[in-house]
Amino acid sequence: MANRIQINKEFVDIMPQDYLDLVETGTFESPNRGWKDFGTATELIAEHSLCAGCPESIAFRHIMASIPNPEDTVMVGSTGCTSLVFPMIAVHNIHSLFGNQNAIATGLKRALAVRFPDRVKDVIVLAGDGATVDIGLDMTLQSWFRKERFTTICFDNELYANTGGQESGLMQKGFLAKMAPVGKRFDKVRLPEIARESGCDYVAIMTASKPSLVEKVIKQAVLIAREVGPTYIQIYTPCILEIGKQSMEGLQEMRTSEAPGERFKFREFISPEAQSFLDGLAEKKKAEKIAATT
Incomplete structure (x- = not known):
């Protein structure tokens, strides 16, 4: 570079x-960077201070390798476990107050468009379930209502992992945690469905167990947000300490939770406008491949 x-x-x-x-x-x-670059090129995140075996570190690495334009990307984080990683990534980033990350991203995206009118600048929000669906829900929804063109990624570990295991809106019904001893009394908030109904043009729910799928989804979300409208990705990143797993069991926990019929089975929503945009990209790529062989 x-x-x-x-x-x-x-x-x-x-x-x-x-x-x-x-x-x-x-x-x-x-132009072809991706998760397969691990081990052959310096990663955008070399080290982190998360717990050993933390699925968030897996998701972070896959996301960093999948951003289509890292040199012109700014990430907005929030208080939580993810805030321990942001100082160690080689992408411009801002640490917001707990919950206002989508408001910060809104102003940032608009300011970058004014400051760099001739250059594409991507903005990506990355926060936990507490910052996204609990404390920051108002600002999350308002950015979607306004059709702000950036991607929101929620690291869903289904509780407040950074502060001892309190209940969050994305916790499973009936789940017991150290700071939620009576168990969750209502169902997991259906934020992907809310995102779709709030104006997002691309929504995906998944785990971080399949790097090729994470790469595809991240690239699609960022590119759609550039040209069409807001996008939302919800990734299951279980806190192995709070759910009583060993450091090497995070990957299997994600695989179990994405099995058919489970809450994190991969699914996505693509608006007609976003699908038309993706079809155009596919046709362009096909034409370039044909031209390269003739």
Whole structure:
């Protein structure tokens, strides 16, 4: 990515090796970047301070590898476990107050359009279920009502993992947690359905167990948000500590929860406008492939 980011020659000898590697061999500006770059190129997130085996770290890595234009992307985070990772990613990011991440993203997206009228700037919100569906629901919905063109990603671990295991609106009915000893008394809030009814042009619910699927969904969501309207992705990232799992059991927990009939079985909604846009992209890609072989 030497065309976009260069190290001042006076500082080269004091820069950490991982930063030098990122500049020299990172996946910025690569049109075909994806999760398969892990192990062959410097990742956009080299380390993190989450718990060992945390599914959020898996989801974070897959998302970072799937963003179609990382050099022109700004991510907006919120208080929670994810806020421990944002300082360690090689993408511009903003830490918002708990719950107002979609309001911050709204102003940011509009300001970037004014500041960089000739360059595509993607904005992505990434927050937990507490920030998205509980404390920040008003601002989440209002951004969708206004058809703000950015992607909202919710890391759904079905409770407040960062503060001891309190009940959230996305917790399963009847689930017992350390700070919710009587059990959840109502069903899991159907936020994907609410997103669809609130104006989102693309909605997906999934886990982070299949990196190729995460890559496809993230790229679709970001590109649709660019040209059509708001998009929402809900990814199950269970807190293995709060649900009593071992550090190596997070992946299996996600796989179990995405089985047929389970609450995180993959499903997506694509509006007619978004489908037309995706069809156009597919036709363009097909034409480019044919042209390259002739």
